[in-house]
Amino acid sequence: MHLTEMEPCMRPITDPKSRDPDGIFPLCEKDLNSITDEALAALLTSAPIIHQLGGTTVVRLSEKLIMKGGGSVLASEAKMLSLIASRASIRVPRVHRSFQVKDDTQYFGTSGYIVMDFIQGQHLDECWDGLSLSTQGKIASQIAEMIKEMQSIVLLQPGPIGGGPCRGRFFTDYSAGPFMDTAEMEAWFNHKLDICKSVHQAPKDTPPFHFTKFVLTHHDISPRNLILDQHERVWLIDWAYSGAYPPVFESAALSTQPFFIDFNEIVLSLIPRYPEEEVQLDSIGYGLTTAALA
Secondary structure (H helix, E strand, O other): OOOOOOOHHHOOEOOHHHHOOOOOOOOOOOOHHHOOHHHHHHHOOOOOEEEEEOOEEEEEOOOOEEEEEEOOOOHHHHHHHHHHHHHOOOOOOOEEEEEEEEOOOOOOOEEEEEEEEOOOOEEHHHHHHHOOHHHHHHHHHHHHHHHHHHHOOEOOOOEOOOOOOEOOOOOOOOOEOOOOOHHHHHHHHHHHHHHHHHOOOOOOOOOOOOOOOOEEEOOOOOHHHEEEOOOOOEEEOOOOOOEEEOOHHHHHHHHOOOOOHHHHHHHHOOOOOOHHHHHHHHOOHHHHOOOOOO
């Protein structure tokens, strides 16, 4: 069975008022530069909610601006968006302001805030099944071109832009690192592989990890993180898990997503694949879940 809907416990909270084209929002007709960081942070709990799930909330600030905030919002996400704006043609929200506030109640010891463009359109997870096969194909082609462009940008330092913990499908639910260099990241993955081999959860002949190239990686490409505008152009949002990772990470993440299987398959058919490395990453699944803290 193809899963195309999120489980109820994973569905985000949304206030319909946040998408009202005639809505009155806190910063309407106000200059963003005149608002203090403290005042902006307070709006995370009072402005209309566009999206709220887990430790992340996105609110509508004005006709053109939103703010993403919470303990899961790290400085690396804003840095990645700024990097893309300077080096790539990928459609992403433009960052207008970002800041971090020390917060010992949060897992990472900080609460982050990013003010960026509001992208008008439909979230792809809400409209994908109603699109024609032709339109689905055109959208998949756009996404494939984004991935190819990202993978043409080689970065020397592995992990999130500007440093910090690595998050996403291949770093457990608790994150990993920060890693100072390639050797440290390889050692972490090979430790997970050794654990899996020792308890017969990975084939004994699985080769050790050896990373030779790091490219710009979104690491969570899914219809829930894509917006389709009125011109059928795709915008890629939510770069929380992004960073400089081996090229295989993008296709491996897509191939193991449990939702929107047909979407995953179409995109995967259009991008470079790394079969041996994908199998290698799949082999450490036990180390990333049951043995996540080992």
